[in-house]
Amino acid sequence: MEIRPILASLRKHRIPAVLIVLEIALACAVLCNAVFMIGQRVASIHWSNAIDEQGISVVTVNGADPKRASSEMPRNLVALRGIAGVTAVAAATSMPLDQNPALSPFVAKPDAQTTVNTSVYFIGSDGEQAMGLRLLQGRWFNADEYADSGFKNFSSTGHVALVTQSDANRLWPGQSALGKTLYTNATGWTVVGVVADVLAQDPKFSGPGGMYSSVFFPLQADGVMGDYVLRSTPQDRERVEREAVQVLGKLQPGAVVEGKTYAGMRSDYFADTNSMVWMLVLVCVVMLAVTAFGIVGLTSFWVQQRRRQIGIRRAVGATRGHILSYFRTENFLLSTAGVLIGLALAFGINLFLMDHYEMDRMPWYYLPGGAIALWLLGQVAVLGPALRAANVPPVVATRSV
Amino acid sequence: MFGYYLDLALRSLRRNKVLTALMIVALGLGIGACITTLTVLRLLSGDPLPQKSARLFYAQVDPYTKDGYVAGKTKPQRLMAYADAMNLLHAHQAERQVAIALTNAKVAPLRAGEHPFFSDGVMTTADFFTMFDAPFQYGGGWSAADDESRAQVVVISDFLNDQLFGGASSVGRIIRVNDHDLRIIGVLKHWAPQPRFYTQELGGRSYGDGDAVFLPLQTARAANMDPTNDDCWAVADTSKLETAPCIWLGFWVELSSDAEAAAYRQFLSNYAQQQIALGRFYRPEVALSDLMQWLRNEKVVPDDVRLQAGLAFGFLLICVVNTVGLLLAKCLRRSQEIGVRRALGAMRREIFTQFMVEAGMVGVAGGLLGLAFAEFGLWCIRHQPAEYGGLAHLDIHMFLLTFLVALVSSLVAGLLPAWRASRLAPGSQLKAA
Numbered sequence A: 001m002e003i004r005p006i007l008a009s010l011r012k013h014r015i016p017a018v019l020i021v022l023e024i025a026l027a028c029a030v031l032c033n034a035v036f037m038i039g040q041r042v043a044s045i046h047w048s049n050a051i052d053e054q055g056i057s058v059v060t061v062n063g064a065d066p067k068r069a070s071s072e073m074p075r076n077l078v079a080l081r082g083i084a085g086v087t088a089v090a091a092a093t094s095m096p097l098d099q100n101p102a103l104s105p106f107v108a109k110p111d112a113q114t115t116v117n118t119s120v121y122f123i124g125s126d127g128e129q130a131m132g133l134r135l136l137q138g139r140w141f142n143a144d145e146y147a148d149s150g151f152k153n154f155s156s157t158g159h160v161a162l163v164t165q166s167d168a169n170r171l172w173p174g175q176s177a178l179g180k181t182l183y184t185n186a187t188g189w190t191v192v193g194v195v196a197d198v199l200a201q202d203p204k205f206s207g208p209g210g211m212y213s214s215v216f217f218p219l220q221a222d223g224v225m226g227d228y229v230l231r232s233t234p235q236d237r238e239r240v241e242r243e244a245v246q247v248l249g250k251l252q253p254g255a256v257v258e259g260k261t262y263a264g265m266r267s268d269y270f271a272d273t274n275s276m277v278w279m280l281v282l283v284c285v286v287m288l289a290v291t292a293f294g295i296v297g298l299t300s301f302w303v304q305q306r307r308r309q310i311g312i313r314r315a316v317g318a319t320r321g322h323i324l325s326y327f328r329t330e331n332f333l334l335s336t337a338g339v340l341i342g343l344a345l346a347f348g349i350n351l352f353l354m355d356h357y358e359m360d361r362m363p364w365y366y367l368p369g370g371a372i373a374l375w376l377l378g379q380v381a382v383l384g385p386a387l388r389a390a391n392v393p394p395v396v397a398t399r400s401v
Numbered sequence B: 001m002f003g004y005y006l007d008l009a010l011r012s013l014r015r016n017k018v019l020t021a022l023m024i025v026a027l028g029l030g031i032g033a034c035i036t037t038l039t040v041l042r043l044l045s046g047d048p049l050p051q052k053s054a055r056l057f058y059a060q061v062d063p064y065t066k067d068g069y070v071a072g073k074t075k076p077q078r079l080m081a082y083a084d085a086m087n088l089l090h091a092h093q094a095e096r097q098v099a100i101a102l103t104n105a106k107v108a109p110l111r112a113g114e115h116p117f118f119s120d121g122v123m124t125t126a127d128f129f130t131m132f133d134a135p136f137q138y139g140g141g142w143s144a145a146d147d148e149s150r151a152q153v154v155v156i157s158d159f160l161n162d163q164l165f166g167g168a169s170s171v172g173r174i175i176r177v178n179d180h181d182l183r184i185i186g187v188l189k190h191w192a193p194q195p196r197f198y199t200q201e202l203g204g205r206s207y208g209d210g211d212a213v214f215l216p217l218q219t220a221r222a223a224n225m226d227p228t229n230d231d232c233w234a235v236a237d238t239s240k241l242e243t244a245p246c247i248w249l250g251f252w253v254e255l256s257s258d259a260e261a262a263a264y265r266q267f268l269s270n271y272a273q274q275q276i277a278l279g280r281f282y283r284p285e286v287a288l289s290d291l292m293q294w295l296r297n298e299k300v301v302p303d304d305v306r307l308q309a310g311l312a313f314g315f316l317l318i319c320v321v322n323t324v325g326l327l328l329a330k331c332l333r334r335s336q337e338i339g340v341r342r343a344l345g346a347m348r349r350e351i352f353t354q355f356m357v358e359a360g361m362v363g364v365a366g367g368l369l370g371l372a373f374a375e376f377g378l379w380c381i382r383h384q385p386a387e388y389g390g391l392a393h394l395d396i397h398m399f400l401l402t403f404l405v406a407l408v409s410s411l412v413a414g415l416l417p418a419w420r421a422s423r424l425a426p427g428s429q430l431k432a433a
Helices: A004-012 A014-045 A066-081 A127-131 A143-148 A165-171 A203-210 A237-251 A262-269 A271-305 A307-315 A320-356 A366-390 A394-398 B002-015 B017-044 B082-091 B144-148 B158-165 B217-222 B258-278 B291-297 B303-333 B335-343 B348-382 B396-423 B426-432
Strands: A056-062 A088-092 A118-123 A135-138 A160-164 A181-184 A187-195 A214-218 A227-231 A256-261 B056-060 B096-107 B117-124 B136-139 B153-156 B174-177 B180-188 B213-216 B246-254 B287-290
Touching: A004 A014, A004 A320, A014 A271, A014 A320, A014 A366, A014 B303, A056 A237, A056 A262, A066 A088, A066 A227, A066 A237, A088 A118, A088 A127, A118 A127, A118 A203, A127 A214, A127 A227, A160 A165, A165 A187, A227 A237, A237 A256, A256 A262, A262 A271, A271 A307, A271 A320, A271 A366, A271 B017, A271 B303, A307 A320, A307 A394, A320 A366, B002 B017, B002 B348, B017 B303, B017 B348, B017 B396, B056 B258, B056 B291, B082 B096, B082 B246, B082 B258, B096 B174, B096 B213, B096 B217, B117 B217, B136 B158, B144 B217, B153 B158, B153 B174, B158 B180, B213 B217, B258 B287, B287 B291, B303 B335, B303 B348, B303 B396, B335 B348, B335 B426, B348 B396
Parallel strands: A118 A214, A160 A187, B117 B213, B153 B180
Antiparallel strands: A056 A227, A056 A256, A088 A227, A135 A187, A160 A214, A181 A187, B056 B246, B056 B287, B096 B117, B096 B246, B136 B180, B153 B213, B174 B180
């Protein structure tokens, strides 16, 4: 395909050509950044979490008398174990993603400093089973450790802890964490086990450094544990949650009892993110549609304006295919110019967003991705008008308009 | 003449319905997206107490140790320790001063058989209601003496009063909060300033409903009510937060002039120096921000909301470029008509005006459609889980702004096509015909 006549014709219609280029450039710039934002958010919605998310329900008991906890909690746990389908029950202070962060800085030496906020979980006997933690190294807490560990001044009076794999790598890179001592405020605990990465209580707040930084302590029956964690099969979880709320509501009439499945907790945590994703998707789709219709409109006008020239070309021997490919090549040239400007613009917008918002650098492959999307969009949009042009009969050349 | 242009514009728009519809829908979508996001942005970045915000200041001092401290770079802590809040409160260096913490208050039901429930509670001091212009429906607030004597009193919100007492005056009645009996001394009228400025850093929501119960700080602490957020810089016995090395209170002062603000800043600075001399403090930094500055420091408007507004403007820009292209196509197609009009004596200015009127009509239609899209967009936001969702409504300012944006963007879009149309040479166009 000869490009020179196309360029010559574009030079004569500079303003419409510039407008198409501009529109494609803007669409490309916005598209790259919007898709990047969608990608980041979708990735966060799917953050992995090494607990049995599908099988857990959590019932929270608030406002019970803490002094009576040591007698009430074992009774409550027995009652909950009696619910059909429950395979494990335990009490805990909090759960991943429950947005009620209890954070402490944990370090490998007594006098070291860190900016990482570690989520602290206290779990009662059987806690590892009820949450479905996955042990990678070492061992679980034993019965004595559960029975002898208390809670004072927001920390454990016991001597042992479980850490996540991320923390094990952060605190003791290249070494086994087992048997090492974990410190906060100059108090130390021995690491007895390493578990697969569990999400923080509020990973968006903890940030990339702290989202998988979690530590688990054993705890005897203590009123500070307000969550009852129940594990069942995914099919049973809704019923288990309902029955557990009824059971605890009867046993603790003076307290506020609320239940949720863990799947529900997760979708609550990401509800905002989810609606932002949908809004971004909607904007992208509508924007691409507007751009496509803009190309259709301008090209149609162009075709109509050049009916006579098209007729003449057809009369002197050009086939329909020639006319079709003329308009498609023209659109390809305009798209290319638009995409090149658009990519520079997309990169600039990304830099601006990195400066002003918590945004990462866009990986390079978003740029060619956006470029290909707009090339395709241009080709699809131009097809209709180009076909109409190809159907112009040669006889038009002999008519005056 | 204007009527004639309107007539011409209508005819022209009707001649090519698809193109016209395309322009109006695209412009409407762009405007709808902009107005929706701007309404939310305005709502979230608004002034919660417009009549008073310039006189309210948030005070900060820093009781933390030398760990992690970089002189001149470390900003003072955003919360205050109990000892400092009480020292500043009792110093009475400002017209009014108040210490605040949030709490979850367990409210017992009045009727047997119902379950207790948690409500958002505010633990604060006597000046809270006068300082923040919280209006009373029945009764009133408590006094500084009540603060000191741990009076067993409580102020409740209109919605809690409606829920528990069916909206009748409940002053003098007793409610059970965190298993302690408290006498109601006041019921607020509806009061929910947005953003909820006084809850920043205290562990509360930034937007949404107001709080349900307001208790004197020391009364609440005596009833074992814990602050929603606390931060400790050393091993702390958190059951005795008053003496523990922990920060958990927000501290606000009311100052009526810049001079007073400067004086108070100096007072805070002197206070920090004095505490350093006593060996309690290590860091001399203090801060005093007015209400709007404090909200900016706190970045109270979510990033996503600002990104959405930016995105909507990008989208509107694309829609405007699109409209320029389509208007240009339309007007160049009418070269002959323009040639005839010019030949019959129409001035360039008149052709220009004619096409601008046409662009304006597209704008008004796009604005009307944009209004519909914006109403729909806001309806969607109201049904979102976001805490500010329920507040998203179009007000008269945004209503007018819609048409302003519509007209401005359509006229900007019309400039180039109208200018091109007015430049066409009449002769060549007539010849071609």
